[in-house]
Each structure stands twice: as structure tokens, then as C-alpha cells.
Amino acid sequence: MKSAQPLNGRHALVTGGSRGIGFAVAQQLAGLGARITLMGRDAAALDEAAGRLSGQARVGFVRGDIAQRGQVLQAFAQAREAFGSIDILVNNAGQAESQRFDRVDEETWQRMIAVNLSGTFHCMQAALPDMLERKWGRIVNVASTAGLIGYAYVSAYCAAKHGVIGLTRALALEVARKGITVNAVCPGYTETDIVHGAVENIVNRTGVSPDQARATLAERNPQGRLVQPDEVARAVAWLCLPDAGSINGQAIPVDGGEVMAG
Template sequence: MNGITGRHAIVTGGGTGIGLAVAAALTRAGAGVTVTGRREAPLRAAVEAGHAAGFELADVTEPGAFAAALSRAGTPAILVNAAGAAESAPFLRTDDALWERMLRVNLLGAAASTRAALPAMLDAGWGRVVNVASTAALRGYPYVTAYAAAKHGLLGLTRALALEVATRGITVNAVCPGFTDTDIVSESVARIVAKTGRSEADARAELARHNPQARLVRPEEVAATVAFLCSDAASAVNGRAIAVDGGEVP
């Protein structure tokens, strides 16, 4: 895909789920991809499978961890902030610790990695930042106030920074997947089963019903949208939130 070939791309949370699918898509498009994350085993597996050229251990919630990874891997022309986590609880049981976890991984981690990667993009006069948000950045869901607030914040970061760098050859966009067939959804299914006693099939159907197509989104579908946003074909797409959700969000 024009504009991606030969570029260095870094994908946070690149060992599993959407991050892994993004790494594979960018690798197929000709990028040299470095995946980062907290766990070595899935990152190493991504490299061994040919989905990435290399990996670095880096927890985006730890101050300075991503910047240290860049010092080893090299600065990217493409940054995809795919690291994320989701926890649920009724609002009155959402304590400060849960709020902090959701904000740190879903918002502050993306801000820190972008802050570390952006100077080199500005120097080069070309760059792509894609934040993996969620339909929770575009609407509300019950029992995930901290997660939804963090993803709304990530979308605000996307829109504001896109305007700040609009004349510098850099675009900043977000993809907003609906419920996607990843480990995060599997964990949500397990919680539904544990709390309600419903079957796993019923729990998955409960999540899939949000999608007018009555299914979960595939990680590869999200990755294809990310790859487009990283290409020269998307040079005029900036500050956008693109929903990949089967039509859930109007």
C-alpha cells in the first residue's frame, strides 16, 4: 500500500487481538513493524509468525517505558496505539483504582507513546498516528463508565492533536471498533457467564446484538482500516473517528 512500504511502524499492544492483526496488516503492506507490550511470549510469537520484524517489552502505563523502547527499536514513522484494557463495574462500585487503571492504559499510555514518537515525525515531515479507540468513544454503555470516559478522552486527544500537526505532514486518526472477537471480549463473556449463569453462547450473542450485522467484528477488519489510514491514500483523512461496527453507531 503506497506510503507504508519501507516505513518503520510501532504497534503497542501488538502481541494479541487487534494490535496483532494491525502488525500483520502493516507487515504485509511492506512496513518494518516493531510490536510492543508487557508480555514477551506473544510478542515473540508475533515475530516468529512473520507478523512483525521485532519486538520490545514496554508497558505503556509505566513512565518512560515506551521512550526507552524507542531508544532501542528506533523512532517510527507510523504509530498505532492499540494497547488497551476494559473492566466493568457499576458506577458506584467503580473505585479510584479502577478509574486510574482505565485512564492509564487507554488514554495516558497513548498520550505518552505519542509524545515520545512525534518529534521524529515532525522532523521528517511525515507521520501517521492511529489510536484504537472503541464505539465506547462515540456512545455510552452501562457498567463501563471508566472505560468509556477514557476512550472518549482518547478521541479528544486524537481530534486536538490532529489540528495541531495538520500542516506538518502528519495525520492523527482513531478507529472505533464495536465488540471485536478478541481476548478482551472473551473476558467480558466470562464475566457475564460468572455473574448471570448464562451459557457462553448466550453471552457472546448478548454482545453481538449491539452490531446490526448480529456478529462480532473480526480483528482483521479493524486492521484493514488502520492500514488505510496509514497509507498515502488517506493523506486528507485527519482527526477522524472511523467506526468499524457493522452500523451500530449512526
């Protein structure tokens, strides 16, 4: 009989873990038996989120900005001190800003790359030595359908998320024989702070109501709705299971059928 907690004894670090998809992922992994480290920038939000999970598993948090390599290394070292080697890394933290391409300034471009792409790179490099030593690991990058297709007015975000997909595939090949898998999950428009910001932006630019703005985003999904964080989290959790060892280098859309592999 298979264990009800197949990740028992594993240590999972989830970036952007205090809310939205990150918190939902942490809930799923805790339910599967993993020890959980939440990482983010807001200590109060992390503390509150860890408290909500504390009855489900051993949970801690570390504070750090994934765009700053030094902060990543320090945070990961603190996570190891608390819960041991990192077996599972979920790169969920991200940020999106909307602007017409010819108005994207250098600062915005660099910020989108730093948070969404370089931050993923920093965290992967920080976690990988533990996985190589233990000959087992799961890395799941929460990318976006924007990493698979183009979206107007978020060119820098699209470029960064396309980069995350490429990085995922490259590392997956490097570690394919080392007991480690590297995959990406690509949500469509999901009920998160990023979408709430997109709704506000549409309202401000067009004058439509918030409900109309949400409907505009939901129209991209053939199911006519926004994806829910728990739906993304369940896909992430599946990729972290021991039984998912043959799934490697994939970018899996969670979008109701908006993006289909050709």
C-alpha cells in the first residue's frame, strides 16, 4: 500500500509562499508529509501564513528577495539550519507589470528580468547542491502561459517567463541521470494578486467595471473562467511526488485549454 504521505521526510522550500499559488502549493506539500519553508519579503505575511499551516506540518519561513543573490543564499542557509537539506524547490515568486512596448523603460525591463528570471536562477543554483548530494530532488518553476505564447502589453514579463521555460528545459537535461527532475507549470489567468492588478489596470485604462475586466481576462480560457490557485498547486504537488520521476523538462499549462501542444 502506498503511503498517504509520500513526501514524508522531504524538505520543500516555496518562494512567494505567503499567499496565492505559493501558499496553496505549501498546503498541498504539507498534506503530503513534507517539511515546509516559506520564503518571501514580508515577514509579517510569512509569519501569518506559517501559523495557518503549523497544524498540518513542520513549517518555518525565511525572509529574502529572490532578485538579490546574497539574500537568496542567506535564506537558503537558514532554511537548511531549521529543516535540513532542501529536497524540493518551488519557484513561485514573481511579478508582472503592464505597459505598451515602446513605453517600457530600462528600469521596468530589468526589474521584470531580475524577479522572474534571475530570481529563479538564483534559487535553483542555491538548492541544487543538496539535491545532487542526496541524488534526489524536485524543482518546479511556476512560469505562466506567457512563457509559452505572447501577450500584448507585458513584453518584459513574457520575455522573462519564456526564459524560465528555457532554463527549466536546459537544467532538466543536465540532471536527468541524477535523480532530479526540473519542470514548469504554466498557469493561465489565475485568481491571484497579479490578476487583481491586471483587473485594476484594465479598469484604469478603459473605464470598464471590475467585473467586465475580469470577464475579459476569463475569456482567454476556453472554460470561460479564471484558474484557481488550488488547481495550480495540485499540478505542482503531483510533479513533486516520487511517482512523477519520469516527468522531466516539461512546461505544463494549467489554463483550461488556452494553450495546446502542437
